Amino acid sequence: MSTPLAWKNLTHNKVRTSIGVAGVGFAVILIFMQLGFLGAIQKTATQIYDALDFDLLLRSPAYLHLTEPRDFARARVYQAASLPEVSHARPFYLGLSEWQIPITSNAPLNQEASDTEDLSGQWRGIITMGTDPNDPGFTRDDICKQARQLSDPRFVLIDSESKSEYGPAQGDEFSRADIGTETALGPRRVRIVGLFKLGTGMASNGACLTNPEGYVRACPWQTINEVNFGLLKLHDPSQVEAVKAKLQHIFGIPASVSDAKSQQHHRAALLTNVDVEILTREEVNQHEERRWVVDTPLGQIFQLGVWVAVFVGVAIVYQVLSSDIANMMGEYATLKAMGHSNKFLARVVLQQSVLLAIVGYLPSLAISWVLYRIVEAESGMPMYMTKEIMALVFVLAVVICVLSGLGALRKLFQADPADLF
Amino acid sequence: MTEQTTIPATSGAFTDGMLLPRTVKVENLNHFFGEGELRKQALFSNNLEVRRGEIVIMTGPSGSGKTTLLTLIGSLRSVQEGSLLVLGNELCGADRDLIVRLRREMGFIFQAHNLFESLTAFQNVNMAAELVGLDPMIAEGRITSLLTRLGLGDRIHYKPNSLSGGQKQRVAIARGLVHKPKLILADEPTAALDEKSGREVVTLFQELARDEGCTIIMVTHDNRILDVADRIVNMVDGTIKSDVAVQETSVICEFLKDFPLFSDLTPTTLAEIADQMMVHKAEPGKTVIRQGEAGNLFYLIRSGSVDVLIDEGQSKKKVAELKQGQYFGEAALITDEPRNATIVAKEKSVFYALGKEDFRAVLATSATFEEELRQALFNR
Numbered sequence: 001m002s003t004p005l006a007w008k009n010l011t012h013n014k015v016r017t018s019i020g021v022a023g024v025g026f027a028v029i030l031i032f033m034q035l036g037f038l039g040a041i042q043k044t045a046t047q048i049y050d051a052l053d054f055d056l057l058l059r060s061p062a063y064l065h066l067t068e069p070r071d072f073a074r075a076r077v078y079q080a081a082s083l084p085e086v087s088h089a090r091p092f093y094l095g096l097s098e099w100q101i102p103i104t105s106n107a108p109l110n111q112e113a114s115d116t117e118d119l120s121g122q123w124r125g126i127i128t129m130g131t132d133p134n135d136p137g138f139t140r141d142d143i144c145k146q147a148r149q150l151s152d153p154r155f156v157l158i159d160s161e162s163k164s165e166y167g168p169a170q171g172d173e174f175s176r177a178d179i180g181t182e183t184a185l186g187p188r189r190v191r192i193v194g195l196f197k198l199g200t201g202m203a204s205n206g207a208c209l210t211n212p213e214g215y216v217r218a219c220p221w222q223t224i225n226e227v228n229f230g231l232l233k234l235h236d237p238s239q240v241e242a243v244k245a246k247l248q249h250i251f252g253i254p255a256s257v258s259d260a261k262s263q264q265h266h267r268a269a270l271l272t273n274v275d276v277e278i279l280t281r282e283e284v285n286q287h288e289e290r291r292w293v294v295d296t297p298l299g300q301i302f303q304l305g306v307w308v309a310v311f312v313g314v315a316i317v318y319q320v321l322s323s324d325i326a327n328m329m330g331e332y333a334t335l336k337a338m339g340h341s342n343k344f345l346a347r348v349v350l351q352q353s354v355l356l357a358i359v360g361y362l363p364s365l366a367i368s369w370v371l372y373r374i375v376e377a378e379s380g381m382p383m384y385m386t387k388e389i390m391a392l393v394f395v396l397a398v399v400i401c402v403l404s405g406l407g408a409l410r411k412l413f414q415a416d417p418a419d420l421f
Numbered sequence: 422m423t424e425q426t427t428i429p430a431t432s433g434a435f436t437d438g439m440l441l442p443r444t445v446k447v448e449n450l451n452h453f454f455g456e457g458e459l460r461k462q463a464l465f466s467n468n469l470e471v472r473r474g475e476i477v478i479m480t481g482p483s484g485s486g487k488t489t490l491l492t493l494i495g496s497l498r499s500v501q502e503g504s505l506l507v508l509g510n511e512l513c514g515a516d517r518d519l520i521v522r523l524r525r526e527m528g529f530i531f532q533a534h535n536l537f538e539s540l541t542a543f544q545n546v547n548m549a550a551e552l553v554g555l556d557p558m559i560a561e562g563r564i565t566s567l568l569t570r571l572g573l574g575d576r577i578h579y580k581p582n583s584l585s586g587g588q589k590q591r592v593a594i595a596r597g598l599v600h601k602p603k604l605i606l607a608d609e610p611t612a613a614l615d616e617k618s619g620r621e622v623v624t625l626f627q628e629l630a631r632d633e634g635c636t637i638i639m640v641t642h643d644n645r646i647l648d649v650a651d652r653i654v655n656m657v658d659g660t661i662k663s664d665v666a667v668q669e670t671s672v673i674c675e676f677l678k679d680f681p682l683f684s685d686l687t688p689t690t691l692a693e694i695a696d697q698m699m700v701h702k703a704e705p706g707k708t709v710i711r712q713g714e715a716g717n718l719f720y721l722i723r724s725g726s727v728d729v730l731i732d733e734g735q736s737k738k739k740v741a742e743l744k745q746g747q748y749f750g751e752a753a754l755i756t757d758e759p760r761n762a763t764i765v766a767k768e769k770s771v772f773y774a775l776g777k778e779d780f781r782a783v784l785a786t787s788a789t790f791e792e793e794l795r796q797a798l799f800n801r
Contacts, residue, residue: 012539
């Protein structure tokens with residue numbers, strides 16, 4: 001058993017080691033948070049789609065993102081329903097409307113939102129969904145059950161995951177206490193008749209659900225004949241590709257092509273010639289994730305954050321290791337004089353780096369887990385400490401420490417035993 | 422006749438009459454510091470031989486180059502000009518592997534102890550033991566006994582910051598010795614030590630030199646330990662000014678003192694005489710001097726023995742047998758007459774011979790001497 005010099009050095013100077021551990025820990029926690037946010041964005045990007053029950057989705061080729069979905073003719077949905085493979089074809093309405101923070105008002109429900117009273121409450125953009133209360137097209141039974149209450153266009157369900165800025169009666173969340181509250185959605189007054197729990201991710205801060213008539217009431221620029229999504233359910237989900245091809249044929253959509261240049265032409269052709277596009281769930285998810293992680297600055301900010309954290313970590317750990325080496329220059333030079341090779345010394349320093357990484361990582365993992373729970377509770381973003389994140393951060397922690405160690409090695413190689421005498 | 426060598430008697434090469442292998446051989450060694458215009462020569466064509474088991478003390482004012490020479494010998498600096506053989510390896514142009522291997526055969530004791538604060542005394546010493554792949558059980562025993570020997574028996578598992586300066590230095594010494602190096606290079610090893618532990622350290626050095634044939638080269642200004650030196654090398658301005666095998670010189674002086682003519686001489690004069698003597702060797706049966714020939718050398722027997730024969734016509738009569746420490750050949754030098762006897766080596770012998778001129782110069786140093794001498798001869 002050889003003398004564990006690296007470990008002894010680390011445990012000996014507790015102050016310096018604590019600074020090193022704090023440095024690694026700081027970087028690690030920073031990375032954990034960035035990756036957590038990134039994961040939350042990825043997760044929430046498809047949150048609403050995940051709750052919708054479809055094998056194939058019809059939507060406008062002009063679709064930008066969830067809150068800018070554009071519309072297409074409802075007839076396309078019924079056209080798709082004519083295929084024998086399709087078991088359900090549901091029109092679904094989704095758009096951005098405006099929600100007024102509920103204030104006490106005596107105005108009757110049928111009245112237009114009046115300037116005098118209702119505009120005094122603050123307005124917030126809200127995702128408004130419209131669906132058939134008898135066949136809501138959600139995968140989740142609890143939402144479907146609640147949706148049955150939407151028998152009147154004036155009734156809405158509010159997402160309890162909506163932020164407190166939408167004005168819940170009690171606390172930070174909408175609760176049973178809000179049922180019966182009346183407020184304005186777009187130009188009309190509505191009544192909250194129930195709750196559902198969904199969450200909208202980064203697209204919006206809140207969501208509400210009503211029936212198609214209610215949706216058109218809230219978004220008057222759209223008629224009931226223009227829908228945003230068509231949710232197609234197949235008898236046999238494995239036939240997705242075949243049905244997609246069939247529908248493309250029926251709708252006269254040119255077949256998609258692979259190379260980039262023709263893809264642009266294809267896209268242009270879609271936008272000018274047809275009003276609908278057919279996507280599998282996978283394509284939908286890819287599009288949303290790319291939108292939030294790649295196209296918007298959000299994902300880039302968090303990825304950049306990871307790199308910044310790595311650099312901060314390298315800077316701190318390098319300082320700690322190199323000052324440690326500087327303080328022990330004589331000792332290392334003595335080892336060289338005794339006949340230890342540079343390789344041996346390098347091993348000691350790198351061992352020390354990796355130990356620092358491990359010692360810094362473990363408590364940071366625990367702290368990050370607590371922070372995830374706090375962020376989740378505060379912002380409603382789902383923060384998952386996945387195995388992938390844990391492994392990635394650990395690798396990054398080791399990379400940080402080894403990079404710093406390699407930097408510090410230069411100094412070590414300068415240790416000259418000739419200076420000892 | 423004898424085989425005359427160019428080796429001075431005081432070089433110590435023939436301690437106990439045996440020619441010991443060289444641990445260090447420095448030849449025409451130059452060293453420079455700096456580059457270009459700032460290049461400054463620190464060592465000027467130095468020559469030095471150190472033999473197995475010798476304890477060499479290097480002295481000289483600071484800046485005289487003794488430390489530079491020590492680091493060159495220790496392979497801690499690369500040799501620029503000249504030749505430097507250490508433990509049989511040429512260091513001039515040596516590759517890294519050789520240097521790393523060579524360093525493991527050496528023990529370094531630096532002025533600064535350079536112990537790892539994070540390791541205990543035991544672990545610090547063990548760093549050196551591990552390096553040479555010593556069996557852990559053996560290493561443990563040796564480390565414990567070394568540290569105990571150096572008076573740290575009760576502090577083996579203490580960390581440096583709970584040891585005094587002298588104790589730390591002794592741990593560093595143990596670290597330099599634990600792997601039984603063939604060559605120990607030390608810089609002021611006893612400077613931080615009190616009289617008693619300093620003495621213990623040099624006694625340990627002596628034992629290593631005697632029992633293990635370990636060669637020790639140390640730079641020191643500590644007068645208390647000069648007595649252990651076999652050789653004292655004095656450097657001034659980058660040159661070895663004097664290189665005296667003190668041990669051998671003192672042996673010669675002891676011998677010379679027994680010579681009645683020299684018995685009143687001061688030790689300084691005796692040492693000067695010793696310095697002028699050269700080594701001669703003779704195989705068994707060889708005639709060292711022949712009766713009737715002109716005498717020009719005075720001989721001191723360093724080892725071996727000779728027969729003294731006097732020619733009586735046809736036959737040779739053995740009149741005496743001389744042994745180590747005894748001398749012959751003085752009469753012809755004093756009286757300027759031919760040799761009055763023949764000397765034949767009985768066995769392989771080594772003599773230290775003094776030239777006639779030098780011999781006479783010594784005699785001339787004191788008038789009383791001359792008188793005494795005549796008296797002595799008259800009484801014969």
